[in-house]
Amino acid sequence: MTILIALLSLGGLTLFLAVMLIIANKKLYVYEDPRIDEVEAMLPHANCGACGYPGCRPFAEALVKGEMLPGKCSVSSEDGRNAIAAYLGVDAGMEEKRVARLACAGGSNVAVVRAEYEGLSSCRGAALISGGGKGCSWGCLGHGDCEKVCDFDAISMNEFGIPIVDEAKCTACGDCVEVCPKDLFSLHPISHRLWVACKSLEAGDGVLEDCEVGCTACGKCAMDAKGDLITMKYNLPVINYSANHQTQVPIQRCPTGAIVWLDEKQGPIKGAEAKKIIRKGKLKMGES
Amino acid sequence: MKEESLWFIFINASLINNFVLAYFLGICPFLGVSGKMETASKMGAAVTFVMIISSVCAYGIHLLLVAINAPFLQLISYIVVIASTVQLVEMIIKKMSPALFRSLGIFLPLITTNCAILGVALFQTSKGYGLAESLAYSFGAGAGFTLALVLMAGLREQLDFADVPKVVKGTAITLLIAGILSLTFMGFSGLGS
Numbered sequence: 001m002t003i004l005i006a007l008l009s010l011g012g013l014t015l016f017l018a019v020m021l022i023i024a025n026k027k028l029y030v031y032e033d034p035r036i037d038e039v040e041a042m043l044p045h046a047n048c049g050a051c052g053y054p055g056c057r058p059f060a061e062a063l064v065k066g067e068m069l070p071g072k073c074s075v076s077s078e079d080g081r082n083a084i085a086a087y088l089g090v091d092a093g094m095e096e097k098r099v100a101r102l103a104c105a106g107g108s109n110v111a112v113v114r115a116e117y118e119g120l121s122s123c124r125g126a127a128l129i130s131g132g133g134k135g136c137s138w139g140c141l142g143h144g145d146c147e148k149v150c151d152f153d154a155i156s157m158n159e160f161g162i163p164i165v166d167e168a169k170c171t172a173c174g175d176c177v178e179v180c181p182k183d184l185f186s187l188h189p190i191s192h193r194l195w196v197a198c199k200s201l202e203a204g205d206g207v208l209e210d211c212e213v214g215c216t217a218c219g220k221c222a223m224d225a226k227g228d229l230i231t232m233k234y235n236l237p238v239i240n241y242s243a244n245h246q247t248q249v250p251i252q253r254c255p256t257g258a259i260v261w262l263d264e265k266q267g268p269i270k271g272a273e274a275k276k277i278i279r280k281g282k283l284k285m286g287e288s
Numbered sequence: 289m290k291e292e293s294l295w296f297i298f299i300n301a302s303l304i305n306n307f308v309l310a311y312f313l314g315i316c317p318f319l320g321v322s323g324k325m326e327t328a329s330k331m332g333a334a335v336t337f338v339m340i341i342s343s344v345c346a347y348g349i350h351l352l353l354v355a356i357n358a359p360f361l362q363l364i365s366y367i368v369v370i371a372s373t374v375q376l377v378e379m380i381i382k383k384m385s386p387a388l389f390r391s392l393g394i395f396l397p398l399i400t401t402n403c404a405i406l407g408v409a410l411f412q413t414s415k416g417y418g419l420a421e422s423l424a425y426s427f428g429a430g431a432g433f434t435l436a437l438v439l440m441a442g443l444r445e446q447l448d449f450a451d452v453p454k455v456v457k458g459t460a461i462t463l464l465i466a467g468i469l470s471l472t473f474m475g476f477s478g479l480g481s
Contacts, residue, residue, distance in 0.1 A: 005358050013349070013365055017372040028379040030386070057390070120451060 035064050035088070042084050044075045046151060048173035063088060074098065075152075075171040096189045098172035100155075100165050103184045104140040105197040105258070105268075107160025108282040111139055111211040116285060127181035135210030138199040140184055146176035160282075193246060194239050197268070198258040203235040208256070212277065215258035221250040294424040297417075299479065301428030307404045308436040309466075309473040314404030317395045318437060319462060327391045328441035329434065334381065334392070336430025338373050338399055339408050343426030345369040346409035347419055366409045374400045404433055439469060 040060040047055040051072040053062060062068040063084065069091060070076075070084040085091060115133035117126045123141040126132040132141045142161025154169035155176060163176075167190060177185040184199060196215065200207050203217035217235035229243045230250055237259060239245060248261050248269075257274030292300075307313045314335070321331045349365045378396055382389045389396070399405065408429045412422045443465050452461055 002358065005356050006361055009352070009356060009358060010361055010365065010368075014368055017368060021372055021375055024376055024379050028383040030383055120449075122449075 033061075033064050036060050038087065039063050039084055042076075042080060042087070043073060044080065046075045046171070046173070048075060048151060048171065048175065050074045050171055050173035066090065075173065096191065098187045098189050099167045099170040100172065100174075100176050100185045101188050101192075101195060101262075102140065102163055102165065103186065103195075103197060103199045104138070104182075105162065105213045105260075106134075106136060106139040106211040107158065107162040108142065109160045109279045110213050110277055110283070111136055112209070112283055113285055117141075124179070124181045136200055136207075136214065138182060138184075138201065139211060139214075140182065145179045145181075146185065149175045149179045151175065192241055193262050194250060194259065195262050195268070196237050196239065196259050198236065201234050201236065212275065213256050213258055216256060218255060220253040220255070221259050224253060225250040292421070294420060297421055297424040298428035298431075301425050302432035302435065303473070303476045304479050306432040306436060306473050306476075307407065307429050308433055309470040310477075311404075311407065312470075313407045314402050314433060316398060317402065318433075318440060319459075319466065320398075321392065321395045322437050322440035322444055322462075324391075325438065325441045325445055327388070328437040330388055331392055331395065332430070332434025332437045334377055334396070335399060335402065335405070335433050336427070338370065338377055339405050339426045339430040339433075340423065341373045342366070342370045342405055343408055343412060343422050344419070345373070346413065347417075347422045350413050362413065363410075366406060370405055370409070371400045404429065436469070436473075440466065443469070 036057070037060075040057050043056040043060060045056055049055070051059045051068065051074070053059040053068075059068065059073065063070060066088075070081040070088075073081065074097065076084075112135035113133050114135045117129065117133040119125055119129075121143050123132070123143045123145040126141050126143055131137050134141060140162055142157065144157045144161075144163065146163050147155045147157050151173070152169050152171055154166045154171070155163045156166070158164050172187045174187060177183075177187060182199070188195075198211075198213070198215040200211070200214045202214075205216070207214040207216045215236055217232065219232050219237075221237050222230040222232050225247075226249075227243060229240055229245060229247075230237045231240070232238070237250075248271075251257075251259050251261050251269070251271040253273050254271045255273060255275065257270035257277075260268040260270055263269050301307070305311060308315065308318045317331060317335070322328050346366050346369065349369065350362065353359050353361055353365065374397065377399070378389075381392070381396065408426050412425050415425075417425055444462065447461065447465070456464065
């Protein structure tokens with residue numbers, strides 16, 4: 001008798017719940033395109049957001065819907081992009097590789113520090129205290145927030161506390177652009193060679209008191225460049241990359257070397273008249 | 289046994305005898321899903337929902353089992369009910385918010401074997417609570433679980449900005465914080481007596 005009661009009551013309960021779940025499953029069924037999972041598996045799983053979507057999965061959904069082309073993913077390799085393009089039967093849609101570039105060259109050997117910052121080792125922290133201890137209000141603080149935030153180990157701080165971007169590893173995800181409290185990083189197509197490595201809005205010798213490689217807004221580069229390639233705006237040269245910019249002429253007469261030619265192999269090249277920096281040590285506090 | 293007010297039952301289950309921090313039940317999602325405030329609060333809501341539903345079901349089943357004189361089926365019936373409720377919640381969340389479904393991940397089906405939920409069902413039966421008291425108890429337990437999860441998530445979000453010594457980074461510091469949090473909740477233990 002007891003066994004019968006146990007069997008009946010438990011059987012009835014499970015049957016009731018099973019029916020409930022079957023109904024719920026019918027009512028709450030969600031159709032998902034199986035290709036989304038397949039495409040997501042082919043993406044790099046970096047969830048970096050370089051494509052403009054919150055992560056790899058939303059990007060995969062957009063790919064399957066045909067709203068995006070695989071080329072928008074700057075992290076995956078060319079083979080990976082082609083595999084996705086072949087799977088979905090679409091064009092890969094290649095885009096030129098972009099990299100992050102820093103608009104500052106004021107390392108500890110050339111830029112003056114006016115106040116020592118002792119606190120959380122973070123640029124964002126240092127920037128909260130009247131913009132950090134550096135003489136130049138626009139310059140790199142050198143605590144390496146960008147190095148920490150980079151998921152691809154593409155950024156390393158050099159011995160003078162300036163981040164160096166490894167262009168081969170950089171995927172243009174934009175994390176460093178976002179994290180820098182001084183907004184010094186921006187993403188550029190790798191073929192852009194002319195570069196202004198300074199963001200100081202001041203002009204004249206005042207700039208040099210804080211940093212030996214700052215832009216003094218002398219305007220020589222703008223004068224030497226042909227046409228409207230370079231214009232001076234707020235005491236800084238602005239390069240018009242839609243004009244013919246593959247020329248080293250504008251950097252030649254720069255007195256501080258603030259405008260540079262980013263050579264593919266040798267890295268930044270300064271003009272002939274730029275003051276040479278031979279100091280290998282750190283500047284002392286307040287020394288200029 | 290003197291009659292307990294519903295308000296007292298609620299406070300008792302949520303603060304004084306907090307399921308996570310005093311009874312150490314449901315530790316697994318407490319450590320697993322407390323990384324982010326948003327996921328933590330939603331996980332808390334899901335667990336509270338399952339607790340309330342299973343508590344009502346447990347009350348009905350207990351009456352039924354007593355009536356047919358088969359109280360030995362209590363445990364297995366509770367487990368079946370809880371598992372089905374979790375399945376239902378999983379379907380609802382998948383329909384309503386696929387993003388939340390993914391961020392909860394494995395911890396959503398793990399509610400099935402969450403000891404805090406089975407604990408609610410078993411405690412309320414052994415304490416002989418009626419329907420209203422059971423509801424207050426399960427709601428309090430759920431609120432307490434959510435509170436613990438949200439507090440932990442808040443602390444862990446702050447921790448991301450802190451300069452944590454290398455030796456205790458990761459799981460170690462999380463467990464240390466959980467211990468301190470539990471210590472503070474011991475302060476409630478004199479309440480209401």
